[in-house]
Amino acid sequence: MTTPSRAASRIRRLSTRDVIVVTVGVALAVALDLALIWGPTLASAGLSGTDWNGVSDLRWVGGRNFAEVAAEYPPFWTAVRNNVLWLGFLGLVATPFGLFCAVLLDRRMRLSRVYQSALYLPVVLSLAVVGFIAQLIYSSDYGVLNAVTGLGVDWLGDPSINIWAVLAAAGWRHVGYVMIIYLAGLKAVDPALKEAAAIDGANEAQAFFRVIFPTLRPVNVIVLVITVIEALRAFDIVYAINKGRNGLELLSVLVTENIVGEAGRIGFGSAIAVVLLVISTGFIVIYLSQLFREDR
Template identity: 55%
Template structure:
């Protein structure tokens, strides 16, 4: 007798349950609130409140807490903290018309920016290209060129003072003018000190730009180089026609960083001669008016607002380009 075998059907699968959104517990909400709230609070306290406070103070004539009573204010205006008053746009008008150091400071900042763009940035790009090609000793060169970036600007100023010193400096010693009447006063001569300090700043900025360009070069697709080599392009043509256009985001970042660094330059000139006698900069004028002997807080705040507005221009351009590129994708 044959026994028929019945086909065994596979067990029916249980219907999949749709995964629901996991509800956050009270502990998760507390942790998220702390992680978001603490940085936001610090940002408000240390960045936004001082910035908005400076904008407000720029429309006042205030000599600081405990200062002398402000005089020559506009008529019929309310008093502020018993030693200041609302002053309108008079601080900005005085800065542009009767403050003698304002326009020289603007000119020096523009010279600083031009040197960074025309000298420091090409040097940093050249260093990055040479190191990226894997020359012998590239690690050593990279460390040596990046060393000034790791040093504080105050220390860089002290190092270069030993080089520029009129009495025992290395440069005057090499020129044979050390300790005599023909010694060059690199940091005291108003016709030379700006360019001498710019050499210090360029020494540091070139290393910074080199690191940024190295990061951009490492991110370039190697197949682009191979394709250019197959097409018969030499190293110069490969870089300018293939590699450089692909580093457009890095170029924008470097441009923004260069503008900001040139506007906030402070340490080197303040160490040299406190930003006077040919080294006037906007950042130094802000400091000298707010915490200096005169303590014209309202006027110094107006200069700080001018510096802030100038700084926001390249940042706004960078953000506009970035968001437009993201929308295009």
């Protein structure tokens, strides 16, 4: 039997070199986090109460930018509606379909590795690349969809339908992302639970919804947060298609247009960024509270 003194003596002590390496590594990570994340965040929060174009002197205007965003800036509410549609589509269509694909692949069906790779392939593409692919499919001049169907629909130019066309392209990528997360969660489910449900006479649907799905609660929380973040930070795909205009306005696009675009309204754009930050922070707090609760 190993005595406490012997066990303690076997614990490797950090040398001076190890301490220096760890300190430098942590310091660099913290410095990058402060410079690239918290620095711009705090700067946006401070600039949201100013009237500044990047050249003139800073002029404090308080909450006027927020009042103007809500009452005198029509693209804001269009962008809010589109972000809500984005969230609804990803949460109610793409995410359940990704779960469905994960359940099928978890059954070790034939060629499951091939199907898994095919579904996950879009995830390795950026949304900007997905936007270019969407142009090749939906373009009214050279698009594959019109060439095959002969409909002649302006999928990307018609504000009443282009948001749905783009959501289908974004959902294509989101399905693979959700599928791989749920597949990992399903692989971790104790097979004894499935056997117990089968012994009790539950069919496959009852066993999944009453036994397996409740055990995926931590995975569900992660997927929910990822879905919300994906819906709020969506930018690349609409900007690649038409710079987020003509029916494809999003909050992230409005922030970019006002801060670095021709408008040059850094204070006004920062106010929109703060609104987006507050919405995102709410879901992140829910996720962290759930994570800490599971740890306890």
